[in-house]
Amino acid sequence: MSRRRFLALSAGGVAAGAAALNGCALQVSSGVSGPGEIVTLMVKPEDISPELIQQAQQDIGVRIVTVKHDITKLIAMLTSGNPPDLVRGVGAVDAPYFVARDVAENLDPYFAGSRVLRADDLDPVNDLWRYDGRIQGKGPRYGMVKDFSQDSMYWYNTGHFDEAGVDYPSESEPVTYEDWLDRAKRLTQRKNGQTIVFGGSYNGLYEATNLSTLTAAAGGSLFSDDLSRIDFTTPEARKALGWYVDYCRTRVGPSVIQPDPNAWDGPTYQAGRMAMTNSGYWLGGMINADQKLAKVSRLAPAPVFAGGVRVSPCQGGTGFWMPKKARNKDAAWRVFEWFFGEAPAKDRAGGGWGIPSLKSLRPLMPAQHDYQRRVLKAQEAELEHFSVISFTPYITADGFKALFNQVAPAAMKGEISLDTLARRLNSTINEQLERGKEQVG
Structure with missing residues (x-):
């Protein structure tokens, strides 16, 4: 080598x-x-x-x-x-x-x-x-x-839903991403300008896999067929990116512009400061350790986009x-x-x-x-909706995260448009993908 x-x-x-x-x-x-x-x-x-x-x-x-x-x-x-x-x-x-x-x-x-x-x-x-x-x-x-x-599934705490008067999501039928975000807005609690309860967290394990999954749910693919290029300007990828930017902009959950002091969802959900978290089944290991929390916690299917397809991968x-x-x-x-x-x-x-x-x-x-x-x-029931979503060999997940977090905050803060963000991400990430392809080839 x-x-x-x-x-x-x-x-x-x-x-x-x-x-x-x-x-x-x-x-x-x-x-x-x-x-x-x-x-x-x-x-x-x-x-x-x-x-x-x-x-x-x-x-x-x-x-x-x-x-x-x-x-x-x-x-x-x-x-x-x-x-x-x-x-x-x-x-x-x-x-x-x-x-x-x-x-x-x-x-x-x-x-x-x-x-x-x-x-x-x-x-x-x-x-x-x-x-x-x-x-x-x-x-x-x-x-x-x-x-x-299946990391697009999410846990929710029924106690927060009861307190806010919000209907529970179904445990068998997926809600739409739009519905999920609407619930998250209604569940968020703020006091003196500070968020004291996150309505919902939807970051996935990695920005790259989360956005790939969202794009697949919209009916498209984030990467080209040979995995050497990325395109956020396709209708499906733009829809996925727009939803995630809206999630960050509304500050209903942790993001690069509103970090969770705990650095991940587990302790925050366990402390009763998060109503929903898309952490998947594995978080049950922590939830089960607290029987009181376990009794009010539910696991729901990965959401869908209206008109899209149902996907529920492992990230x-x-x-x-x-x-x-x-x-x-x-x-x-x-x-x-x-x-x-x-x-x-x-x-x-x-x-x-x-x-x-x-x-x-x-x-x-x-x-x-x-x-x-x-x-x-x-x-x-969710296992039947599992599928593999291909990831590019030309950049690491950490490399993608670094580039995404350089460019995306401006859109999350309303300083640039979604279309401008999509073009900048294409330019920045494709430059790195091109380098990666040269070095592999």
């Missing part, structure tokens, strides 16, 4: 990559065979606990060593030919990026020979980790999802992928099987922090209480 080819990072990524290449690569997997093998994982602390690492040694006889997930360190390790054996990644945005740079191992042969991770047991969400060089969701598998949510799909130059692939695959299909996967399924990525584990999802069964019913 050439260094030039890999350094197609976000805006400013070339400088970051160059800095990384001056660093020292870490020594990874020993490559020894048999009991006592060492597998190096590049992960975040919350991905695998010290207790799980000990359990791996007991369960499968493999010693796991972790390296803190860091993109510049990863580039240094990949370009030096000494990468980790497994790397944390977010399927929705990372799969095309790493596959296009020819650094990810095709895992199809491993899946074909596995008795733990069978193809017919894989939830369709795992297609986020498939990429055929043109379309996400097709082609070889390069990774797997640990658990997931995350966090899991692992294996670098092509990993030193200890067979042992890494054994860790992969264990993590995604054995004891850790079963424990995660029972926690309510996400839908299991194996269909056979769904019966383990929390259903002890009436409120949990209610949520589960809404979630199970």
Whole structure:
């Protein structure tokens, strides 16, 4: 892999990559065979606990060593030919990026020979980790999802609705995005110029995936067929962008012009300061910890645009992928099987922090209480509306966010028109996409 080819990072990524290449690569997997093998994982602390690492040694006889997930360190390790054996990644945005740079191992042969991770047991969400060089969701598998949510679904607190005299959204039929925003306006509470209760949060996991989803719901595509260009001036993308700008402009929820002091929805919703949050099923792990909150919380389907189509994707799909130059692939695959299909996967399924990525584990999802069964019913009905929305391999989600947040606030504050914003976003983001395509090609 050439260094030039890999350094197609976000805006400013070339400088970051160059800095990384001056660093020292870490020594990874020993490559020894048999009991006592060492597998190096590049992960975040919350991905695998010290207790799980000990359990791996007991369960499968493999010693796991972790390296803190860091993109510049990863580039240094990949370009030096000494990468980790497994790397944390977010399927929705990372799969095309790493596959296009020819650094990810095709895992199809491993899946074909596995008795733990069978193809017919894989939830369709795992297609986020498939990429055929043109379309996400097709082609070889390069990774797997640990658990997931359909991130355009949203939770709502019935207590806030009762207080404001607002009708509850249906838990089975989607409301329109316009209706959702109208409710959010009526649910917002302000005092002395300060927002004390957000009517609703609708940021998605990433600006890029949120806007791609909104555009798909309007009946279009944010990116060109070859994923190399973006166009916010199409009727569908303009509609999606206009709705999101209106959401930000009316300040009913957190945004770049009205940040949430907690930095994410969980603590704010838990504290009773947010009436709706599009955090998907996974937030139930936090909600269930407070039975009082759980009893007044409902999960509703992803909204639709009038005249649009019903889509309900996963904007995350966090899991692992294996670098092509990993030193200890067979042992890494054994860790992969264990993590995604054995004891850790079963424990995660029972926690309510996400839908299991194996269909056979769904019966383990929390259903002890009436409120949990209610949520589960809404979630199970939504699964049939899942689809993969392709993301471009030519920019990172963080790179997109940086560029979007440079340009969009002016429109959110009413300083420029929506059409001006659309043209500026096209110019700014397409320039970066062009660089990315050159570096990959």
